[in-house]
Amino acid sequence: MAGMDDKTFPGMEHVTKAGEGGVGPSEAGHQDPAAPARVVSPRRAQVQMRYCALDELLPADHPARTVWQVAGTLDLSAFAAPIKAREGSAGRSAIDPKLLVALWLYATMDNIASGRKLAELCQSHVAYQWLCGEVNVNYHTLNDFRVGHAQALDALFTQVLGRLMHAGLVKIHRVSQDGLRVRASAGSSSFKRQEKLQTCLREAKEHLADLDRLRDESPQQAEARSEALRIAAAEDRVRRIDQAIAACQEQDAHKKERQSNPKRRAAPSRGSTTDADARRMKMADGGFRPAYNIQVASDTASRAIVAVQATNSGGDALLLEPMRREIERRTGQTPGEQLADGGYVSLNNVDRATQEQVTLYMPVPEPQKEGQNPFAPRRGDTEAVAAWRQRMGKPESQAIYQERMSTSETINADLRTWRGLGKLAVRSLGKVQCLALWSALTYNLMHFPAAFLAG
Secondary structure, three states: OOOOOOOOOOOOOOOOOOOOOOOOHHHOOOOOOOOOOOOOOOOOOOOOOOOOOHHHHOOOOOHHHHHHHHHHOOOOHHHHOOOOOOOOOOOOOOOOHHHHHHHHHHHHHOOOOOHHHHHHHHHHOHHHHHHHOOOOOOHHHHHHHHHOOHHHHHHHHHHHHHHHHHOOOOOOOEEEEEEEEEEOOOOHHHEEEHHHHHHHHHHHHHHHHHHHHHHHHOHHHOOHHHHHHHHHHHHHHHHHHHHHHHHHHHHHHHHHHHOOOOOOOOOOOEEEOOOOOOEEEEOOOOOEEEEEEEEEEEEOOOOOEEEEEEEOOOOOHHHHHHHHHHHHHHHOOOOOEEEOOHHHOOHHHHHHHHHOOOEEEOOOOOOOOOOOOOOOOOOOOOHHHHHHHHHHOOHHHHHHHOHHHHHHHHHHHHHHHHOOOOEOOOOOHHHHHHHHHHHHHHHHHHHOOHHHHOO
């Protein structure tokens, strides 16, 4: 460049010039292997001038933009209803529910299940920064929003499902159901029998009384805030132990109702002092751990989730009919066919489904006698049970049942691996239901975004 022969370009002073002790083009084939390598190193202290808008940092086809556009098509008035800040009144403005919904949808797509982690990403990751648009969001607000709007979230899932059905993408004809056992946020050692729980309750109340006396007698000896935190923690422990005792009593009463032999004594129930709603369940690896059983029903044709329900029941057989009620509540329709694995097999389930004109596709248990045809009607079978046995012996019925594996199994794997249901970070059945709804809602939206962006 004219007039620049004796000058150095800014930022290039650390590169050795050719012909001044370096290797020039004419010497490219005769490098000295013993000489130090000539490299360009990062220079992060250099002051730069950049002019750009936040919107320019995110590619036009980035998924975060799609999430924001989809969130804008949803009716979020139920989330905004509790907001106290109103136009014409004093007070700080609340964060737009659309932003919080979009953040959790995108975070769930990104397998982020922690409010703290999401808050960090809002400060460091360009996609989350773009969603926030310079609105400061802390993890307390994020965590409270995720589990603090159960009814609004439930209605939002129904709204999304209704939009998919209206677009003709989902049809409630053949649904597949399966249970997803998710590790609870409670340790196995937190489960205790009622006698031990009563002892823990007495000790917790004594500790709380000591803290109250200390606060009344010598308030000047401790900082007010730390003292209040200790008392709040003690009150919370008393509350959790009370809930664990109530859970034990409820389980014992349920066992007594189901006890066929009145002389046989059932094993005493155990309650968790950490999460009273959690139950010890048999997991996929054969071990028993504190968990929740999240039931997921999906349309086999579109692979959309049509119902999700968090339970603390370790068995699936009692959850087949309740899931049909849940599907009816959300869609106004009863499925014509219902697919489920062997854990749901119950002769009573077959009879009840037949009364509702629902065709069940469940595997027939292996007969106890060797050589006996499992698909042949047995003595004592009702007409519905006999028809179920014969139906499952036909190749076409077995082919229909195979759709369960390609639907429920893959959806469960997606929710567990990529949508935040690997291990729960919240406690209580209500909060677990909220997390299950967020996962199912995200799954449906990310698979059918065009249904909300058309037009």
